[in-house]
Amino acid sequence: MKVSLLSLLALSTAVSAWLPSERNFFGEQPNSVAHNLAAGKGRSVKRYLSAFNKIRGVNLGSLFIIEPWMASQEWAAMGCDGTNSEFDCMARLGQDAGNKAFAGHWDTWITEEDLDRMMDFGINTIRVPVGYWMVEETVYRDSEHFPQGGMAFLDRLVGWAANRGMYVILDLHGAPGAQEANQPFTGQYAGEPGFYQSYQFDRAYWFLQVMTDRIHQHTEYRTVGMIEVVNEPARNHPNLVSEYYATAHSKIRExxxxxNIPAESALTIQFMDSAWGAGNAKDxxxxxxxIAYDDHRYLKWSDIEHTKESYLRTSCTDTFGRDGNSPVIVGEWSLAVKSEIENTPEWDPKNADNNQFYQQWWASQVQAYERDIGWVFWSWKSQLGADWRWSYRQAVEANVIPKDPNSAAGIAKC
Structure with a gap:
């Protein structure tokens, strides 16, 4: 991917928040020009592929919120083996030793070389999951255990992305009190989701406002254009929409x-779309x-027939944006399949005979998700041995995902 002149101009004027398609931010990506049409008098007009200017991203999973299932070697090396979450590991290690262990992780899990590889693979966007404890003043020091010092590493990361013309989505992945029970992605393995109370919402607003200020005031954040107010909230909490969504939106705009941020530079605020089942922010x-919406498409947990034919058919015909939710980014998806069948010969990634299916399924999903404004794969890297179904980098290096995402149209066969 090459940064266009328009992208460089945007960077030089510190435009910090927008949807890339509205600014032609990505410019002409490799192979994005379908052909040139003659326009008379020696002039020509470019015609682009339908995927031109789409978000094509990866999640930086297990960077600022480690999920032991996908980073088991790293987790053990940090002294966290046998614990379920960052909260639990910090309680074991203590603040000083924990801070040192996590700083070492932040310094090495994602490097500039990773971002360069992303660009080589046609990736133009990163989604960065973080916990509310990134804003350390929000943490209850007497009862909560989280690593400190992450903000400097976040500053460094988004600066690297900005220098490469990459778009950044900042995602509140771990909310105060935990928005889901027994989920390491919240940063705490809580028996019950404790987020859905006004005093916890207040801490999330605090996080959102601090990060909004930082995005607009620090040059490293000049390509951070979107902030997601909470990832994958639990269902059946009506005050999520009526209280939290409504107030989170107003606090960011406040x-x-x-x-004095002009309207054209305002952050795009992202909510889980109504298909997630926790309510509709549009209400x-x-x-x-x-405003944008986040849809997560994991056929692994879907109520469909779990056959290769069904996976391809479902992805080829997939649609989004119900209940007026538009635009939609498919913010999480993968090549993972139902747990009961994932290691059988018909699905095993170590069986090269399955590579053609996985490549076609990747392409079918890409083609579907680019019917709206794009996609973000979960995740860039993992430590799952030869199983590349959760790792974009590893899948490309295994020649399952092609280096050029524009190849999807010819591979999908939808």
């Missing part, structure tokens, strides 16, 4: 008003500008 934000 911070931008205080900073409270209406047709407000600079």
């Amino acid at each position: 911070s931008e008003t205080h900073l 409270v934000v209406g047709d407000a500008p600079n």
Whole structure:
């Protein structure tokens, strides 16, 4: 991917928040020009592939919130083996030793070389899952155990992305009190989701406002254009929409008003879409500008027939954006299949005979998700041995995912 002149101009004027398609931020990506049409008098007009200017991203899973299932070697090396979450590991190690262990992880899990490889593979966007404890003032020191010092590493990461013209989505992946029970991705293996109370919401607003200020005021964040107010909230909590979504939206805009941010530079605020099943943010934000929705598409856990034919058919015909939710980014998806069959000969990634299916399924998903504004694969890297179904980098290096995402149209056969 090459950064276009328009992208460089955007960077030089510190435009910090927008949807890439609205600014032609990505410019002409490799193979994005379908052909040139003659326009008379020696002029030509470029015609682009349908995927031009789409978000093509990867999640940086287990960077700022480690999930032991996908980073078991790293987890053990840090002294966290046998614990379920960052909270639990920090309680075991103690603050000083824990801070040192996590700093070593942050320094090495994602490097500049990783971002360069992403660009080589046609990736133009990173989604960065973080916990509320990134803003350390929100943490209850007497009862909560989280690593400190992550903000400096986040600053460094987004600066690297900005220098490469990569778009950044910042995702509140771990909410105060945990938005889901027994999920390491919240940073704490909580028996019950404790997030859905006003005082916990207040801490999340605090996080969102601090990060909004930082995005607009620090040059490293100049390509951070979107902030997601919470990842994968639990269902059956009506105050998620009526109270939290409504207030989170107003708090972010309040911070931008205080900073005199013009409308064209306002952050795109992202909510889980109604298909997730936890409510519809559109009920409270209406047709407000600079809103996007996040759809997670894991056929692994879907109620479909778990055959190769069914996976391909489902992905080829997939649709999004119900209940007025638009635009939609498919913010998480993978090549993982139902647990009961994932290691059988018909599905085993170590069996090269299955590579053609997985490549076609990748392409079918890409083609479907680019019917809207794009996709973000989960995840960039993992430590699952030869199983590349959760690792974009490893799947490319195994010649399952092609280096050029534009190849999807010819591979999908939808």
